[in-house]
Amino acid sequence: MSLLEVRDLRVSFGRRRVQAVRGVDFDLDDGQRLGLIGESGSGKTVTALAVMGLLPENATVTGSVRLRGSEIVGAPEVALAQLRGAAVSMVFQEPMTALDPTMRVGRQVAEVLRLHQGEESGPARERVVSMLAEVGLADPVRIADAYPHQLSGGQRQRAILAMALINSPDLVVCDEPTTALDVTVQALVLQKLNEVLTDSGAACLFISHDLAVVSQVCDKVLVMLDGQVVETGTVAELFTNPQHPYTRGLVATARFDQTRPGQRLPTVEDFYAPDTSVGGRP
């Protein structure tokens, strides 16, 4: 049995039932890292939120999402709350706003621990500080006592990473975790993510619009377009032998080393015209 099994997942929003995800299937094994790549509006974030059971009230979900065999779709809120933060956790895109601005960072990390393990504040504090050190934050004691506004984006994102990993979850869902960071910080955070995932052995569903970023973390990649998976393969396969024209476009835009200075940069549209292609838009 896989850790995560997604079968014919369909998500639509509102009364008009606009479909954001249209029949997605995939499996994720223990310790595996799966990249979900696609442009804005391709349904990748909605897929991630469906895995977490965190879709907004106006979403209609059909199909199946099973975590270690237990169904997430339609499960009661209390049961889902027990899974979240313990068996499965999430790292969001916006580190600047993802932390409570009125609460010290250390307390927010400790909260995850206490919520699921009921630890007393003494040992929790030690565990929090060591977790903050593990995600590569120098001076973790100061960080723990700081409010979010006193930290940089990279520091905040690593604090969020600490929150996501402190309970050693089986699965970490990362939704564009480095998109809001500048490039040097991005590399640092990705490197730390790699390290802590390897150390903990957690599986990872990594969402990004950037093939270059995904290739640094993941072994396998799903390419999403208009709510459907159009191509699946290892990172190497995608780079060397992309099948779908949209994937070919993605690969070309990710490989700046093949572009000469002064030459026009390639765009996805050079390879993929939405109207004529298979799996295209309505």
Place this chain on the structure above:
Amino acid sequence: MHLALRIARRTGVFVVSLLGASLLIFLLTNALPGDVAQVLLGTDATPEAVAQLRAQLGLDRPLPMQYFSWLGGILVGDFGRSHLSGLPVLALLAPRIAVTLWLVLFGVIGSLLIAVPAGMVAALKRRSWPGFTISAAAQLGMAVPVFWGGILLVMVFAVWLHWLPANGYVSLATNPEQWAAHLVLPSLTLALVQAAVLIRYVRSAFIEVLNEDYYRTARSIGWTPMRALFRHGIRNASISLVTVLGLQVSTVLVGAIVVESVFTLPGLGSLLLTAVNQRDLLVVQGTVMFLVLAVLAISALVDLSYLLIDPRQAAASEQGEGSA
């Protein structure tokens, strides 16, 4: 800006507003037709007798002189004496202030106890019937005049059920039990009317929280929606709620004055109404001045309370990059 500077500046604004208010109060009360000498002597009095009494009371002095002698008195804690009873205004005010203060305090606490949980549920269940019901009830509550709400509560709890006294007041020192019993219905009236107004603000403040990223983070670490809202919503929402509360202070005081007259509580409201009717101007001025002082003091405190609630503002004050 530095914390000390911010407090100093706020105090400056406070003093200037008080001075402005004192002038306005003085001019408005003196613009009232009729005077206390006429009231004291009755309608049959000769003009000479009235003039003599006016001179005795100092009412024949030019207005600027009257104003400055009144203001000078206030600065040393002397609000003058009632023309009618000869008692110091402060002595008249003191027992009344206690009554109104209790009423306002319990009214505000009660309204928060009603509005915060109700507003949270209204926000969380805004797309289903509990949310609709609460919003509709709040709309209805806002349409109910204070005095009518009070009369309704008296009918139910005093006249039919005989649980509580219908009106009157017993001081805390005399009999704490009776004191509490006499304050329940007036406080509840004030609380219900205020809560109806507050619920809408609480609801929209919490809806804002529901759309925040940190709320989603709280959900993702395992809080259920209601507990996430409690844990991470209340402090964030209170930043905007405190502003509303500060703005509502004057409304609450006006409400309290109406409630006092419904329940015949001997508070500032009844003192003020009697004094206006009898043209006892120094009492009117003293009472209104106190009310203004209370409103201004509370809004100054509200301003400073942001520093306690929002660490970002406190930090801005310390680092000298915030605004007043």
